[in-house]
Amino acid sequence: MTTVHAQPTYQMQVNQPAPPDYPTxxxxxxRTAVASGTFASRRQDLLHHIRRNPAPNNTKMAYYxxxxxxxxxxxxxxxxxxxxxxxxxxKDCSDFVLHSILRLLYWESRDWRPEVGPISTDVFxxxxxxxxxxxxxxxxxxxxxxxxxxxxxxxxxxxxxxLAGQLYPDQVFTNSGQTGRxxxxxxxxRIVRWLDMRFHTGFSExxxxxxxxxxxxxxxxxxxxxxxxxxVQKATMVIDLILLDIALNSLKGVFGSTHGRxxxxxxxxxxxxGTTDITKLLFGMGQYSGFDCMSAINFALSSNYQMPPxxxxxxxxxxxxxxxxxxxxxxxxxxxRLQEELDSPLEVGMVLLTxxxxxxxxTVETTLQMFEAFNWWENEFFSxxxxxxxxxxxxxxxxxxxxxxxxLTWDLCRNTREQVNVxxxxxxxxxxxxxxxxxxxxxxxxxxxxxxxxxxxxxCFTTHPAKIEGVTPNYWAGSGQLPRAAQVQNVLxxxxxxxxxxxxxxxxxxxxxxxxxxxxxxxxxxxxxxxxFARKGEGYLALRSQRPCLWNTGSGETQRDYxxxxxxxxxxxxxxxxxxxxxxxxxxxxxxxxFVEKVATAVVTFDDLNVTYESPSQGKLTFxxxxxxxxxxxxxxxxxxxxxDNPFVQADFRADQITVIHEQNTLHxxxxxxxxxxx
Numbered sequence: 001m002t003t004v005h006a007q008p009t010y011q012m013q014v015n016q017p018a019p020p021d022y023p024t025x026x027x028x029x030x031r032t033a034v035a036s037g038t039f040a041s042r043r044q045d046l047l048h049h050i051r052r053n054p055a056p057n058n059t060k061m062a063y064y065x066x067x068x069x070x071x072x073x074x075x076x077x078x079x080x081x082x083x084x085x086x087x088x089x090x091k092d093c094s095d096f097v098l099h100s101i102l103r104l105l106y107w108e109s110r111d112w113r114p115e116v117g118p119i120s121t122d123v124f125x126x127x128x129x130x131x132x133x134x135x136x137x138x139x140x141x142x143x144x145x146x147x148x149x150x151x152x153x154x155x156x157x158x159x160x161x162x163l164a165g166q167l168y169p170d171q172v173f174t175n176s177g178q179t180g181r182x183x184x185x186x187x188x189x190r191i192v193r194w195l196d197m198r199f200h201t202g203f204s205e206x207x208x209x210x211x212x213x214x215x216x217x218x219x220x221x222x223x224x225x226x227x228x229x230x231x232v233q234k235a236t237m238v239i240d241l242i243l244l245d246i247a248l249n250s251l252k253g254v255f256g257s258t259h260g261r262x263x264x265x266x267x268x269x270x271x272x273x274g275t276t277d278i279t280k281l282l283f284g285m286g287q288y289s290g291f292d293c294m295s296a297i298n299f300a301l302s303s304n305y306q307m308p309p310x311x312x313x314x315x316x317x318x319x320x321x322x323x324x325x326x327x328x329x330x331x332x333x334x335x336x337r338l339q340e341e342l343d344s345p346l347e348v349g350m351v352l353l354t355x356x357x358x359x360x361x362x363t364v365e366t367t368l369q370m371f372e373a374f375n376w377w378e379n380e381f382f383s384x385x386x387x388x389x390x391x392x393x394x395x396x397x398x399x400x401x402x403x404x405x406x407x408l409t410w411d412l413c414r415n416t417r418e419q420v421n422v423x424x425x426x427x428x429x430x431x432x433x434x435x436x437x438x439x440x441x442x443x444x445x446x447x448x449x450x451x452x453x454x455x456x457x458x459x460c461f462t463t464h465p466a467k468i469e470g471v472t473p474n475y476w477a478g479s480g481q482l483p484r485a486a487q488v489q490n491v492l493x494x495x496x497x498x499x500x501x502x503x504x505x506x507x508x509x510x511x512x513x514x515x516x517x518x519x520x521x522x523x524x525x526x527x528x529x530x531x532x533f534a535r536k537g538e539g540y541l542a543l544r545s546q547r548p549c550l551w552n553t554g555s556g557e558t559q560r561d562y563x564x565x566x567x568x569x570x571x572x573x574x575x576x577x578x579x580x581x582x583x584x585x586x587x588x589x590x591x592x593x594x595f596v597e598k599v600a601t602a603v604v605t606f607d608d609l610n611v612t613y614e615s616p617s618q619g620k621l622t623f624x625x626x627x628x629x630x631x632x633x634x635x636x637x638x639x640x641x642x643x644x645d646n647p648f649v650q651a652d653f654r655a656d657q658i659t660v661i662h663e664q665n666t667l668h669x670x671x672x673x674x675x676x677x678x679x
Contacts, residue, residue, distance in 0.1 A: 010059045010093050012086045016078030023054050026290060031270070031456055033252040035284030035316045039307070042281050043300045047071035049288045050297070055079055059086070059093045060294040062100035067297045069119065080104070080123050084130040090144040092381075095156035096214060096294065098134065099221050101127050102163050103301070106225045109167060133174050136161035136183065138374035139346070140176040145380035149353035151205045152214035158190040159218045163225055188228070193351065195234040199241065199671050200654045202327035202643070204355040204417040206260035206435075207249050212242055213274035216295035223305045224298075233674045236305060240667060240676070243282065243307060244660060246275060247315035248323045248646060249424045249433060253285030256453030257424055257433035260328075260417045261446040264476040268516060270456040282307055283315040287456075308678035310665035314648055317662065318428040322489060326641040326653050328419040331355065335362045346373055356445075359412035361405040368396055384505070411503035414443030414473070421641045425489045429539035429585040430454045434487040436638040440625070441497060443506055444479030446472050450492055452581055454536035457521040460543060462494055462579050465510045473506060476516065480508055486629045486638055490583040491615050493623045498575040511575045514552075515543060518568040524592060525567075529600040532570065538586040542599040545570070546578040546606045578611050580604065588617070 029049055037045070051073045055064035062083040065075035083101060087094045105127050107113065135142050136157055138149070147153050164173070165183030172179055178186070205211045219242075222235040249257035254270045265272040271289040277296035280286030288296075299305065331352060338348045349366040357363045376382050377389060385392070395401045405412055424433040434450040444466070452460040466473035466480035473479055485494040496513045519525045522534040522541075530548075534541045549572035572579075582599055589595040598616040605612040610624035619632040629636040643651040649660040660667040668677045 010091075011057050012059065012061060012079070012082040012097075014076070014078045014082045016076075016081060018054075018076045018078065019074040021074060022076055023052055026053050026056075029280075029288040029290075031253070031287040032280060032285055033456070035312075037284055039282065042284060046277070046281055046288055046296065046300050053290060056290045056292075058292055059096045060292060062097060062104075063294040063297040064290075066100060066103060067301060070301055075119060077120060077123055080119070081126065084126055087130050087134060090135055090142070090146055092145055092147050094134070094146060095148075095153055095160060096217070098131075098160050099156065099217050099298075100294070101130060102160060102167070102221060102225070103298075105131065105167060106163070128168075131164045132168060132171060134160075134164075135175050136164070136173075137176075137186070138350075138370070138376070142175060143375055143378045145378075147381055149350060150211075150356060151203060151354040152211040152218075154350065154354050155191070155194050155218040156214060158187045158194065159222050159226075162187040162191060162231075163221060166225075166227060188231070190347075190350075191222070191231055192234070194354075195231070195238055196671075197329070197351075198238050199234070199669075200643075200656075201329050201419075202241075202245075202325070204260060204328045206327040206417070206420055206422065207245055207255070207257045208259050208261045209255040209273040209275045210259075210263060210266055210292075211261055211274070212246065213278070213293050213295045216242060216278070217298055220295065220298040220302050220305060224302055230674060232304075233676065234671070237669045237671065237676055239305060240308060240311065240669065241658070243278075243311045244314070244644075244649070245325075246279065247283065247311050248321070248325075248644075248648075249422075249426075249431075250279060250283075250285075250315060251426055251431035251453050252455070253279040253283060253287070254431075254453055254456055254459075255279065256431055256451050256459055258420075258422055258435040258450055259446075259448040260420070262448040262477065263446065263472070264474070267448055267451070267461065267476070268457065268459065268518070279315070283312050285315070306678075308660075308665070308667040310648075310660050310662045310667045310678070313662040313665050314660075321424075321426045321646060323422075323424045323426075323644075323646040324641045325422045325644055326419065327422060328417060329355070330419050331357050331360050331362050331416065346370055355417050356415040357413070357418075358415060359405050360416055361402050361409065364401050364405045365396070368392060368401065408502065408504055410441060410501060411443045411505045411507075414505065415445045417447065421639050423487050425487070427490075427539075427585055427587075429537060429587070430490070430541070430583045432487060432490055432492055432581070432583050434485050434492055436486050437484055437629075439482050440484035440495075441499065442482050443503070444473055444482045446478045447482065449479070449483060450485050450487070450494060450581075452492070452541055452583055454534075454539040454541060454583075455521070457518065458534070458536040458539075459521075460515060460517045460534070460541055460581065462496075462513055462515045464496055464498060464513050466506050467509065480506065480510060483513075484625055486623060486636070488618050488621060488629070488631055488636055491613070491618045491621060492581045493611060493613065493621065493629070494579040494581070495609055495611075495623065495625050496575075496577045496579075497609055497625050512571055512573045513545075513577045513579070514572065515545070515549070515570040515579065516568065517541075517543060517570055518566070520566045520568070526596065528596060531596075531600050533592075533596050533599070535592045540584040540586075540589065540592055540595045542580075542582045542584070542595070543570075544580045544604065545572045546576075546611070547572045547574045576609055578606060578609070580611070580613055582615060582617065584617065
């Protein structure tokens with residue numbers, strides 16, 4: 001079943017008519033779950049798909065016109081003008097769009113032009129003006145509501161500034177008064193610092209099926225156009241690791257893992273993932289959805305990046321795989337190192353805001369300095385802080401900001417994404433993934449703690465709703481309060497202990513938890529002994545709530561309606577609750593009926609916020625809000641994982657060398673020596 005969903009809200013206004021032969025209706029691409037074809041054939045399929053479809057009405061649309069032009073079609077120049085209008089207006093996500101304009105200008109500067117479908121000189125003239133007048137960093141003049149500080153925006157802005165400066169080294173950028181060479185000098189350290197951190201520790205927006213698309217776009221721009229050999233080599237290696245992350249934590253083209261940042265639609269519907277186009281192009285599994293992806297097009301258009309074969313081999317491997325990863329940094333540990341390395345507290349602040357550590361006790365003073373220096377009081381992203389400007393200034397004067405931040409850390413730091421330990425277990429029929437014991441009891445924002453995936457939309461996860469609707473965290477995206485969750489291969493236990501502590505940001509008003517389990521996306525769903533069982537193909541799922549739960553058969557989904565009485569949401573009222581999820585499959589468990597019988601008759605004992613579950617597959621598991629996870633009496637490690645720990649790659653955290661091996665294919669990355677060897 002293929003589902004087409006609404007486009008994102010960030011849209012551009014196209015005011016010019018399309019070329020006479022421009023397509024008008026979108027043709028849905030078929031999702032593939034079994035790898036087929038070569039990269040070359042899939043690339044041609046993607047370009048052909050783009051040529052016969054209009055560009056989607058979102059911030060990524062100009063990339064489709066680049067691909068249309070490269071594939072021999074006539075691009076819609078009105079879309080390029082709309083993209084430049086969007087950038088000139090300094091709308092949020094202008095940095096996403098800007099890289100398409102830079103790619104266009106670099107093609108022109110290096111005399112690369114298709115033989116058909118010429119683009120008028122006026123487009124290039126306007127593009128040059130847009131690039132020379134843009135605001136590339138928050139210390140430049142101008143009031144705006146650009147988001148420049150999160151992990152993906154940081155590298156998008158820094159790389160765009162560097163590449164714009166390299167393209168126009170002697171010209172003055174009118175907004176800042178800097179020359180192109182100034183831009184390069186200012187932004188090179190930011191780029192290298194960003195690359196170093198991600199190679200050694202991974203991404204704070206861990207395994208994000210939304211924002212890896214943005215990271216990859218910035219990195220591919222550097223690989224294709226940067227003249228600095230060190231930056232190119234390092235950007236290439238970080239691309240390798242992003243793709244390795246996706247390969248290790250995907251099932252049949254669905255990046256259905258835990259995520260540092262995710263949204264309601266991207267968790268529920270595989271066609272809405274920002275990575276599904278990437279996995280189809282590079283791994284042969286996924287869908288050219290046209291929903292919200294630009295990096296797949298950049299991979300197809302890249303002249304310099306080639307994915308090592310070992311990565312696709314891992315993604316396509318059907319054998320059972322247990323992968324563990326430690327990802328990200330701890331703010332307290334990083335602050336002192338950055339302060340020694342960097343002279344400017346504002347640069348330190350920008351690095352730490354890639355984790356969105358706005359009001360962390362270790363960063364709150366620096367953040368308020370940035371508000372003043374960058375005039376962020378006028379930035380709409382920080383509008384909730386405006387009413388408290390005088391109060392915050394007084395608290396700074398009285399040196400009370402840090403004590404306040406410590407008192408309300410659970411709420412004020414809900415955006416902060418510190419180090420996480422991830423476990424993903426995958427077979428040919430299902431995948432289960434969890435952020436192990438991650439910040440239990442803290443407020444959540446866009447973190448997606450666990451997910452079971454049996455097919456493209458046959459998924460299951462739980463959350464604590466923060467509110468019925470509104471910005472994240474809301475009903476399905478993120479969490480009001482984070483659970484304590486942990487997994488042993490195919491079994492997961494997720495514990496919620498909801499409190500009513502004082503909060504300034506998102507006070508707790510809803511005291512229940514719920515599960516997303518869409519009946520209509522599975523082949524069978526049944527209930528027995530307080531368990532809900534579901535089957536998709538030869539994969540099986542069992543879900544149990546400590547508290548009695550009920551199906552919401554009304555409009556329980558905030559983003560779109562669905563037929564009544566289908567049942568996609570299970571609601572469990574109560575402040576405290578424990579959810580258990582066990583996965584199985586025909587190859588290991590026999591028939592679905594046999595799996596149901598084994599799990600439904602297994603002993604489950606709840607004692608307040610503690611549980612003992614005698615799993616048919618994993619033995620006796622015990623876990624509690626304050627108690628360790630044990631398996632058959634032995635503690636299970638939930639923290640301090642390696643950087644990578646799986647059959648294909650083992651690497652220490654912060655390792656300089658990472659070697660990936662899958663049968664005859666290998667990839668060796670040596671960061672210090674700047675060497676990359678793939679075969």
